[in-house]
Amino acid sequence: MINTGVASFAQERRVRVVAGAPHPGHGAPHPALRAKNVPLLCRLPERVDVVALSAAVRALVERHPVLQYRFLHRDGRVSLRWAGAGVADVECAVVDRSALGTADGAVRAFLRAQVDAPFDLLGWPLLRAGVIQDDRPLFYLCADHTVCDGWSMTVAMRDIEAAYTGLLRGRTVELRPPGDYLRYSAAQRRRYTSGPAVERAVDGVRAMLAGRAVEPAFPLPAAPWDAEHGRYTEFDLLDAAAAGRLLDYCRSRRATPYMAVLAAFGVAAREIAGRAEVGVLVAMHNRDERHTADSVGWYANMLALYFPTFPVDRFDDGVRAVRDRLMRLLVFAELPLSRVADDLADTNDNGAGVRFPTCFISLTDARTPPSAGGSGRWEQLDLAPSYRMGYGLWVVLHDTGLRAVTASPRTSAGVASLAGLESRIADVLRSAAVPATA
Structure with a gap:
């Protein structure tokens, strides 16, 4: 050792x-x-x-x-x-x-x-x-x-x-x-410490950000935030039948449920805060190889995704816009945000999580694999992480449907905005998951 x-x-x-x-x-x-x-x-x-x-x-x-x-x-x-x-x-x-x-x-x-x-x-x-x-x-x-x-x-x-x-x-x-x-950490250091390839990647992310903050701020009027205390919520987005229809909707549009959730977030931010564009942190898990898939460690990389918002009657456009921006971001999936944040930071805007909350959204597929045969004895339950650096929305796809948990600093003035955001996200996803014959 x-x-x-x-x-x-x-x-x-x-x-x-x-x-x-x-x-x-x-x-x-x-x-x-x-x-x-x-x-x-x-x-x-x-x-x-x-x-x-x-x-x-x-x-x-x-x-x-x-x-x-x-x-x-x-x-x-x-x-x-x-x-x-x-x-x-x-x-x-x-x-x-x-x-x-x-x-x-x-x-x-x-x-x-x-x-x-x-x-x-x-x-x-x-x-x-x-x-x-x-x-x-x-x-x-x-x-x-x-x-x-x-x-x-x-x-x-x-x-x-x-x-x-x-x-x-x-x-x-x-x-x-x-x-x-x-070993992964040592290899990451060798690959991304310096060199022309790293400089080109940093320049590519800089061009994509186009002056936007490296760590996107939460886009709704929910300040002031009280970091001494947490706000945690749990709510159902879709039941099993509606979640199945949402999956069908996404497949027909060459999209993923995560893209649909982001687009629904955009609809809610547009309606509640009048935002024509929003930014969120997205996780790049970087677990495609056997030696990382079965390992405990901080492999997930975070990158800023900015995308335009659309009204609910143009939800398809929102999904396409998210897909387009996310696919462009995936090129930089392995470039550590923590390595390049200081190089890219605008010191007037950077520092989210210290001066203002970030916005983070993820989706996990926790459905039982067909090969499992129902043999699992331990049932994993939803519990939001400790997260006071921003507004986190964790969406989980279960066998029973689509469920969400959130974590953020507590807020007094922004309770209505946050509750409205979460309710509207659910409404938009339900409208996208209407039966094909409706």
Whole structure:
């Protein structure tokens, strides 16, 4: 085991900001912004063997190198040092459901507290796990975004479930060899530190932005924002039948459901705020290869997507516009935003997440694969990440339909705008998913 490693561009940038050494164009972060945690929430079929579950969480740490290192920040430099000798101390916390009381929302409030609590970014480990013990227990895991992304939590659930099941049955469950984020990080450094190819890519993104901010601001009038507290919502967009019709609609137009969601967001922003163009951050997961698909780490790259908005009666035009802009953006999918943000930043506008909220939208397909045969025993549930740096909309395609969760700083003046936005997005998608015979 090597004792040191190199941080990725994204890791280095986050550590520097949180550690209090701001990048150009960024002020010191509000303390509430230090928590940028990615959660996993699962419902289990029966009461948990906590000893076995703790061992399964330790197996996750032992399996993925990125979880075994701590960050060092000295003289403006960020490095990694192996801390995995302490893996034996990693435990799964347990609380009985009855201890949380009977008040409505008590369980959700407890889970939010676990997810929202910031990690000491220079400490270790940068994850916590626990279980709410009950006849159908809830298992939660959250990690600082610096060591994982949303895809990583799906990998983590598979790995922990397999290890836990194997321990209960007294046998090892074989999994494919995982990728190593540290190797990915080192390769990223070699590829994107400098050189003509990097300069051409940066110039290409600069031309595409055409003076727009690298980190798009939330486009609706919802200020002032209160970063001390979070606003979290959950709502259904489409039932299973309507979601199926939306998929048919998208296929007929060579589009994806994500493009339809973005176009619906554009309709809502146009109607509520009069915006002829909006910008959002989109995630490029960069998980196309086996060694990244099965690995825990911060592989997702973020890039700014700007697109024109259209009224609802021209929704097809909106979908086409989103598709066109998104396809052009995909050329730069592997160019780390954290590497080029300072090169591209207009210091008068950059710094979203410090001075004003960003806007982030994602869509995940969580439908059960046909090959799974319904054998999954752990049911993954929706839980918004800790996200106070902006307005985040996470849309998930389930077997039961299309569902959304949001996270943002709390706002008093903007409650009506946010609620109207979310309601209108749902309305627009329902209108796109009307039956073909209607």
